[in-house]
Structure formats: structure tokens, C-alpha cells
Amino acid sequence: MNLITISGPPSSGKTSVIVKTIDALKKRNLKVGVVKFDCLYTDDDILYKKLNIPVKKGLSGALCPDHYFVSNIEEVTQWGIKMDLDVLITESAGLCNRCSPYIKEIKAICVIDNLSGINTPKKIGPMLKAADIVVITKGDIVSQAEREVFASRVRQVNPKAITMNINGLTGQGAFELSTLILDANQITSVKGKELRFSMPSALCSYCLGERRIGEDYQLGNVRKMDLGGK
Numbered sequence: 001m002n003l004i005t006i007s008g009p010p011s012s013g014k015t016s017v018i019v020k021t022i023d024a025l026k027k028r029n030l031k032v033g034v035v036k037f038d039c040l041y042t043d044d045d046i047l048y049k050k051l052n053i054p055v056k057k058g059l060s061g062a063l064c065p066d067h068y069f070v071s072n073i074e075e076v077t078q079w080g081i082k083m084d085l086d087v088l089i090t091e092s093a094g095l096c097n098r099c100s101p102y103i104k105e106i107k108a109i110c111v112i113d114n115l116s117g118i119n120t121p122k123k124i125g126p127m128l129k130a131a132d133i134v135v136i137t138k139g140d141i142v143s144q145a146e147r148e149v150f151a152s153r154v155r156q157v158n159p160k161a162i163t164m165n166i167n168g169l170t171g172q173g174a175f176e177l178s179t180l181i182l183d184a185n186q187i188t189s190v191k192g193k194e195l196r197f198s199m200p201s202a203l204c205s206y207c208l209g210e211r212r213i214g215e216d217y218q219l220g221n222v223r224k225m226d227l228g229g230k
Contacts, residue, residue: 019051
């Protein structure tokens with residue numbers, strides 16, 4: 001089975017890209033499933049079910065969605081194998097631009113949109129920098145010049161990645177992405193594999209449910225700003 005990880009900022013068009021790419025994969029007579037990770041709510045699973053795409057969803061609740069992803073990805077992989085899938089696509093919530101749930105030797109795709117601002121690529125950490133493929137969406141809404149500038153900013157941040165444009169409405173570019181997906185390694189487990197980048201180092205009192213503000217209540221991994229001078 002091919003396991004693919006897709007992440008990106010909220011509302012960047014991840015689900016639309018996935019649906020169009022699955023359409024292209026189905027034309028190759030491949031069975032594709034999706035596992036949607038989110039924080040508090042998602043109804044994307046209803047969309048996938050309507051399209052007869054096997055789907056599971058996981059809501060992290062009070063936990064970091066990417067930590068939740070890593071804690072469940074082996075079980076998710078085994079579900080995909082049990083379902084006899086050819087390709088399993090996982091979609092992360094993308095709520096923390098610093099986190100990256102990418103796994104070494106597992107194809108990693110970041111979806112980012114032209115409307116997010118030309119400086120957005122610089123604001124996104126490993127989620128963009130560690131991706132194998134960067135998909136840029138919503139190019140039909142901006143000018144050619146804006147598309148070129150944005151793509152240039154993406155390549156500055158991640159020069160090694162394949163950068164491509166996909167129209168989430170028409171599906172233009174999705175066939176090319178489906179071809180790249182089929183290049184992924186076949187796996188039977190992710191047990192023992194490593195993340196491409198470490199998660200944020202933080203276990204503080206607020207992680208554990210503290211609500212009160214002030215140094216007296218701040219325990220664990222805490223970093224203070226330097227506010228010296230004028």
C-alpha cells in the first residue's frame with residue numbers, strides 16, 4: 001500500500017485537491033481511502049462517503065492534532081491494509097505551521113494557496129520546508145505575476161520540492177499529482193520509522209490544563225521574551 005501524508009494551512013484547499021486526485025487515481029482502477037485528522041470538528045468525512053471513498057476521521061480535541069496524528073498513524077496504516085487499499089491518503093489539520101507530521105520515506109505533500117499572502121511561505125516551518133511536493137492552489141483568482149512571485153517564494157523556502165499548481169474546482173493538475181503519488185514506497189507498517197522533523201519541545205503547565213496567568217503558575221518548558229531596553 002502507498003501511504004501519502006497531506007498537510008497545509010486551514011482553508012488552503014487540501015480536501016479539494018485530494019478529491020480531484022482520487023478521481024484521477026480511480027481512473028487507474030486503484031482503490032483509495034482517506035483518513036482525516038482535525039481538531040474539534042470536520043464534516044469532510046461525509047463528503048468522502050458520498051463519493052464512495054473509504055474514510056475515517058480522528059478529532060484530537062484538546063491535544064495537538066499533529067501529536068495525535070503521530071500517535072495513531074500506525075493503527076491508521078493497518079486499517080488501510082485491512083481495507084485492501086492501494087493508496088491511503090492522510091490529511092492533517094494544519095493548525096500549527098511549526099509542526100510537521102511528515103515521516104521519512106513516506107511521500108509528503110504540502111498544500112498552500114496563492115491568497116494566503118506572498119510572505120506566507122516564510123511563516124510556515126517544516127510543514128512546507130520538509131515536503132516532497134508543494135501544491136499551490138487558487139491560482140485562477142490571482143494574476144500571472146502574482147502566481148510567479150508566490151511560487152518563487154515557495155521555491156526559496158523549499159528548493160528541493162516539486163512545485164505544482166492544481167485547480168481544486170476543475171481538477172487541472174490533479175492527474176500529474178496522481179502520477180507522482182504512485183511513485184511512493186509500498187509499506188506494510190510505519191512502526192520504527194522516524195519523523196522528518198522533531199515536534200515542538202514543550203510540556204508546560206498550560207499543556208496540562210492550567211488556566212491561571214503569571215509566573216507562579218508557569219511550570220515546565222517556558223520561554224520568556226527579552227523586553228529590555230526602550
